[in-house]
Amino acid sequence: MNELHFSVKASQSAKRQALDVIKQIQASNSIPIERVQMRLRIGIPKSKEIKQVRENVIKLVSSVEEDSWSNSLGYELICLIDPGQYKPINELLQAECKGQAEVTVLSISDSREEESSFI
Template sequence: MSKGELQVSEKERQSCLDSQLNSIVNSVAALCVNPETRRPYSASIIEKSLKDAHFSVKMNRNTKQNTLEAIKMLREHLPIERSRMKLRVSFAGKEGGGKLKESVVKLANTVEHEEWDEATLHLTLLIDPGQYRVIDELVRNETKGKGLLELLELKEVVESEELF
């Protein structure tokens, strides 16, 4: 105590690790889907896969950093990917025209819908969550604040019943 260090018992340390791991598993389950079926994995499957991959929680990192590390590790053991976001980008054709449209479409995984409304272009896109900021800055800078970026769905997941 005189050196300013607080000793933590083994049970307390294990409890902290378990709660951190549980938080990471739930985050991965919320953020990721099976790429073939577009359906989410259950927390128990993710937890088992993390144990099979010998994932260990790093206590000096926050939950988000550990979650991203877990997703990278899971990719080697399980078909998994981040669920895509659905965005709607709107801007006047004269603002960025073909150049802005071309840049935004390159960053998107798929273009679901493209529509011209008078002189305004509306694009509905599916993107990886890591591309959101890039697209936001691109639209804001190219249109000088006149473009519009709407988040339609935070994660694109198929939640239908399967018949066996």
């Protein structure tokens, strides 16, 4: 915080100040900080608009792990998303699929494990 010339202000909430300093740290690249990704399974039932709904959902995900089509079931996607995208994806699916889509959180953890070596 000293390197960023960030000073604590008694008149602001601790949460607001923590969010501000985290943004500054990310912008300066002095310490690499990333949000943990959520792993989701998204099921979209068979419909006329399924391809358009799929394209809109794909725009909101970070990476696709599995992408499969089924003639009887529709479409299933397993993906990683930024946690901030969960609500927009869920609202999109509820609006477009009229409550028929399924969103399941598979995990909320860091999928990358870094190896550390001690000398």
